[in-house]
Amino acid sequence: MSLLTIQDLTLRIAGRPLLEGACATIDPGRKVGLVGPNGAGKSTLLNAISGSFAPDGGDITLARRARLGHVRQEAPAGAQSVIETVLAADTERAALLAEEASNPTLERLADIHERLAAIDAYGAPARAATILAGLGFDEAAQNRPVSSFSGGWRMRISLAGGLFAAPDLLLLDEPTNHLDLEATLWLEGWLQRYPGTILMVSHDRALLDGVADSIMHLDKGKLSLTPGGFERFVRIKTEQALQQNRAAAKMAAQREKMEAFVARFRAKATKAKQAQARLKALARMPVLESVIEATPVRFEFPSPEELPPPMLRLEGASAGYGEHVVLSHLSLRLDGGDRIGLLGRNGEGKSTFAKLLADDLQPMGGEVARAPKLRVGYFAQHQAEALHLDQTPIEHMQAALPEADMTGVRAQLARFGLDAERAETQVGQLSGGEKARLLLALATRHAPHLLILDEPTNHLDLDARDALIRALNDFEGAVLIISHDARLIEAATDRFLIAADGRLTPFEGDMKDYRQWLLERERAARAEAAAKGAPTSASKSGQGGAQPSHAEARAKRKENNRALMPLKREIRTLEALMEKLQSARAVVEGKLAAPELYESGDGTKITALNKELAALDLQLGEAETTWLERQDELERSQAPSQEGPQGSPAGAG
Known part of the structure; x- marks a missing residue:
């Protein structure tokens, strides 16, 4: 039941x-x-x-x-x-x-x-x-x-x-x-x-x-x-889409033949009955809707001009509110193309660090040096509270870009999927995802060199999240991402920092390693609580004071992860390329499945689309082959590191 x-x-x-x-x-x-x-x-x-x-x-x-x-x-x-x-x-x-x-x-x-x-x-x-x-x-x-x-x-x-x-x-x-x-x-x-x-x-x-x-x-x-x-x-929906597109192409070809027959023999008495039969068959043929969206979700970050390195440097900086220090001993260098994921529990200072980089918060001590022409784009969900519910996205963008004409205003909104209808809708009537798109458009209106995203995927649907990942991988500036979305962190960053105990500490590993570290830390905390403060090996591990065997394994793992980072980065690049090629292939297949293409009788265009599809298939095949080789290489390289215990990142926890 x-x-x-x-x-x-x-x-x-x-x-x-x-x-x-x-x-x-x-x-x-x-x-x-x-x-x-x-x-x-x-x-x-x-x-x-x-x-x-x-x-x-x-x-x-x-x-x-x-x-x-x-x-x-x-x-x-x-x-x-x-x-x-x-x-x-x-x-x-x-x-x-x-x-x-x-x-x-x-x-x-x-x-x-x-x-x-x-x-x-x-x-x-x-x-x-x-x-x-x-x-x-x-x-x-x-x-x-x-x-x-x-x-x-x-x-x-x-x-x-x-x-x-x-x-x-x-x-x-x-x-x-x-x-x-x-x-x-x-x-x-x-x-x-x-x-x-x-x-x-x-x-x-x-x-x-x-x-x-x-x-x-x-x-x-x-x-x-x-x-x-x-x-x-x-996978199921993709296969259904491919089958539907193939069926649509087949029906389009059948319809074209029938229509040609009807047009040729409609006036001939000897063929009149056959022509009528073909007309009835045409009417019975189902019209398949294309599963490829007519307006697929796309985001695009404007490209900044290059800055001489470093674009931003911290030396012994500290940050906080009033007299309360949240983060201290911050030393970091940011250059163009850096992709950083900032991890850690809420309340550990991630948003404080983002505000410091965005120049929304002045340092309490130390040095923060910025390139003279550095532009920072800062996105945070709380910014939605500052939106005027009775104004449209166009009005918001006009206020933010007073020097831009209407074409420029609409173009910036269109970069994030806010079409003409949405751009002219009052913010109070937009969904949470559409408000997030408006905030992204506002944050990037001046083509920032450094893009700071604090929980950017809240309220974005799955297609929009994928569009954000693609746009970030195409973006030519530096990126700092704070997010609970593990897929976004994995796909759009290549190194991690952990905010914990008032410090920022590098983490050598990927999200799988980070999940494992969190589980080990939680187990250690439970063991410590169960022992009521007794100095067990589990509690020591949770506090970063591992036994010698743990320390050796951790050092070996750290060294191995550092050596594997270029290979992991290449794999992520190949995955992004395959995703692009698959999307492009789906678009071409959708065009080939459109009945109007065959109704126009434009053989040149059909030939060009088939050639484009063949070229995409070739590129996709090469990328997949390379990806399989690199993935196999990564798995072989990681095999020894699976043996023995795993420790926490140095200095974190």
């Missing part, structure tokens, strides 16, 4: 249809990722399932006695403490405890105690504290009032409440938007172990692949369910 059934569902907002006659079923225990472009209606569908949005038609049926929990993109507020707010999310427990305190009859009191024991009500504070700790709240923070936290941290409290309530069906709307990478990894592990059913809207590919066992696609008002994670979903 299914847990959730959606039958002939129709949803509209302001008369605009989002879903029409959509159907889907979700069985108990399934973990489903809900994907689709920005504005398709994913959040509205979750609201309809939870009962907070009335459908215009159809039915949504939840299994009898099934409990439902919904974590929205809205932050809680109030004077209650964090731990009290999370505990209150289990409404059954709260109601039973309130009834227990109201002096019920002895018989009813016995029933209450039996039910409280069944749901482990008295162990609830410990469970809630564990969830909050995983999301970054220490004991002191758990006892602070919710109103004392920023919007991003209050969203974490909302998420903690949803996880704690442990409903039969858990609805999650972009749960990683306000999490750092460490908390995202913790959430991924928690959701993997969750025994209930999950329906999750997310644009985080790593989370979808790590948690989802099926993908629900909301497209053109319909729902389709594909088994497997997001990677398998992409």
